[in-house]
Amino acid sequence: MNNILKKIGFCICILLLGATSPGFAQEMESQAPPSSKLGLIEVMELAASQSLNVLSAAQDRDVAKGRIREAYANALPVINGGTELLYVSDSISRGENEQATASVSLNQPLFRAGSIAAGIRAAKLYEDYSERSIDSARLEAVRAACIRYYDVLLARADLQAVSETLDLSKYNLDVVNGRKAQGTATNLDVIRAREQMSNNQADLLSAENALAIARMRLFTVLRLPPGSPIAIEGELCFIKEPELEGAPLDIAMEHRPDLKVLKTQVAMQDENIIATRSDRFLSVDAVGKYSFIKPESPLYDDWTEEYYGGVVFTLPIFEGRRVSGRMIQEKAVRNQYQYAVDQKNDDIRLEVNEALDNLKAAAQVVKARETSVLQAKEALRLAQSGYEHGVNEQLDVLNAQVTFAESRLNYSRAVYNHNIYRIDLKRATGVLLKEINRTNENN
Template identity: 25%
Template sequence: MKTNWAFLKLYVKKIILVGTLYFLPGILPGQEALTLEDCLRLALQNSRQMKISNMSIQQSQEKIWETRAQRIPSFTLSGTYTHFGKVSSFSIPMGPTTRTFQFGIPDRANLDARVQWSLFTWGRISSSISMSRLGKDLSITRRRSDLTQIIYQALQGFYSVLLNEKIIQLHSENLQRAESLWQITQKRFAAGGIPKLEVLRAEVQVKNTESTLEEARGNLKKSRLFLSKTLGDPQYSYQIKGQLQYVPLSIVPEEIIEKALAVRSDIQTLELQQDISRQQVKLAYSSNKPNLSLFSGYNVQNGFDPTNPESFVSNWNMGLQLSFPLFDGFATVHKTNQAKIESQKTTLQKEELQDLVTLQIQQAVTTLEQAALKIISQEKNIELAEEALRVTTDQFQQGIVSSMDVLNAQQTLAQSEMMYTQALFNHIMARIEISRAMEDFSWFTLDLQPPTRSEKQSK
């Protein structure tokens, strides 16, 4: 696989950003509300998946050393001690005396040292080492994918909490308007200016708004649970600070797609798997090829000399061993075919993933554009709805219109505010999706910086 220098530069920048976030002072429960930067740092510090990914890289490095060991001669030292209950012997008359000879001795000891070195394996060792190196590259690439996923989830959780907090604020304001109308209708009913139906209608609106507000609080609780899990402490409810901001973007979908296809870690994972499959084909092809190895040994034992069985005798040997599997029942052919099929499967998976990434980006860009248009239109609609509510409320107090007109104006304003907030959230989520596709979250760099004084005043 060719080195992508543009990707390497991007990856180095990401590592620097992550390292900066990781080594900044930690945030403890009970401290002030968390910023987006705090959330990202906690998510990276407390992620079990990142720890697992780091362990996988260490494990793959150990695998490399294991496969490299095949090139180093192996040394085996063995020793045995054996006690025989009965030892065979025979006697030979020699003149006036008789001499007895034993076949060995009751207590025998043997020390054996052997060295074996594989000289030629038809590329099997080289293929194994290459596969282990690719395995480490695969672990590093998967770690980058895990890093992207953690940042993605942290951004998702952070802005989901902001969305639900904003929705609660809008429902609370809507409830205040509904209660204000209810109070006005009660006063006018007491004065005989309107029928009881007007009061009941306003009261129903208050109850409905209260129910909607409670539902929004439940959604906020669920979004905080998700954020707490992402930050590594599911039992603690974090408070955050931030705003849903509209950041206009000028993007070219083709450039986004090209960049995503060049740097996506899951695509590079499949490319590495393709390389591994090629090595597996080579390994399978060589399984029925000859092996040549050098061996040598040194041995020390007693009981070997029949004239002096107690003495220790040493010996050594050296030689070459050639093994050539002539027939393995066509197992090698089937192994090779399996490896080739696996390589073809990986190629198809890569093509399918590239199409899926392209589709995801196209959909996210469409969502981004739609949300931007809705944000602009709803800003104007909110101004019109606020003016309409003010005029309708004044006319109701003057007895020109009914409470139904005021309720309709309130609902129109609430709907416009909700659509504007949802469009803001959709725009941010589309930015997150596109950033995830490119594995580049630099669009959110401004969100990591505290607002200036002029920005605070404008807000």
């Protein structure tokens, strides 16, 4: 009976430990099934949380915690304990004897010319660096996921356009067959209509395959199963971008996380220079030691105590210019980081200006393509009506169908490009992630 109760208690403990462990909770959270439908915001949220680059960058948080703990430890005392067992040979007076020692020593830094404080500041700056690195990784992951999302919408719009074009070619074939039955169309007209329909059927198969590949690429970016039945919500449509609250370049300089990463590196390197320079100056330590010793002489069996304490002043007099060499290295690294900041400023200016110009031009292209679709649709209607009434030739209808299909595909591509340039502008100004935060606040 006791054995049974012990086994039951052991099983309950195992279950409780497994259910309450942080690793178990995190694993269950990471394996939570995604929503059955994905819109743009859901895609952005998944990319920001599930991207491997983001998860890798998030490990810097633990690195930052370790650095802060290590930096503070440099200001704390170091206490060591030890034992010694010595065999002492003195054949003239006492022969072979043993000496045992147990001791505890303490070393407390009192003054390091600013190196300890600089190390703590550098560790805290690394904490900021890790958060900025995570934001930078999230920004790039969200942009990549948005592009894949719009790839799906474009492929779906192309599939719809090709499907409707196939319906038009089927309708045209029915008209040609009807006219042939009346003796007003030839076999050549029928062959042309069938060839047009066959080409459209091939285009439909290609469009279906393109949509499947686009979905698979999106799911790969989001780390979802490629064959997942999750529905992708949304339609490819023209969205006028609202005006930014301020000058785009100023917004970018304030919000771009990759620029903040580089600036933080410069600040950390400044602290490293201070810490390196401090090795030239005086350092002060409080030291102490307590020892419990068994003398080597057989005449004394009792243990004796020894202890001392004091302050140690250390002033470097000559160190072979090692500190000078390290200072040259640290300053050179600092200059490299500053050049990287300057280069990033130039890159951001270029990216923002390019995004603004591309977005403006894309909006104009969308309007032009929309007009082209309306004109091609009207031309197709007139060609079909004229052919049915014996005014136009069949080639007029076929050419009008091709023109209408191409105009629709061109319009979809123009709308797609406009949406991508919208994403690029938000990425260039660093406000892309704010859409996720704004949606979460509204919910």
